[in-house]
Amino acid sequence: MMHEDTRRKQQYRNFTKSMQHLESALQIPNPDILQKAGMIQFFEMSFELSWNMVKDYLEVQGFMDIKSPRGAIEKAYEMGMKENGHDWMDLLSDRNLTTHTYDEQKATEMELLIKNKYFPLLNSLHNSFKQKLDEE
DSSP, rough: HHHHHHHHHHHHHHHHEEEEEEEHHOOSSSSOHHHHHHHHHHHHHHHHHHHHHHHHHHHHOOOOOSSSSHHHHHHHHTTOOOOHHHHHHHHHHHHHHTTTTHHHHHHHHHHHHIIIIHHHHHHHHHHHHHHHHHHH
């Protein structure tokens, strides 16, 4: 149990750092393509850390069959850990596109989606886990 607590806290710290970097990137007015690429990278990193954090939390709750981001999102939504299940699925789909698309127009579209739709989702999850850790 001690190892699980340490792991969970470390995952949360890493997620927090990534979210702070993403938030800083979102503050840049009129970012150039390199800054957008950095923002997208922080978005991808934040998502990876978030779903792994959720997966590990669900495993502690007894759900050992979570093997993918989709599975983690679906189970977390089913358990009431996440709201806006369709938005999370959109986030997953768009995150999959960003890892394979190197297009300036797509980067600009993703900048707006991250800023207006996906950062708030990730931030809500971050706040939820902060509350869980504070209660322990």
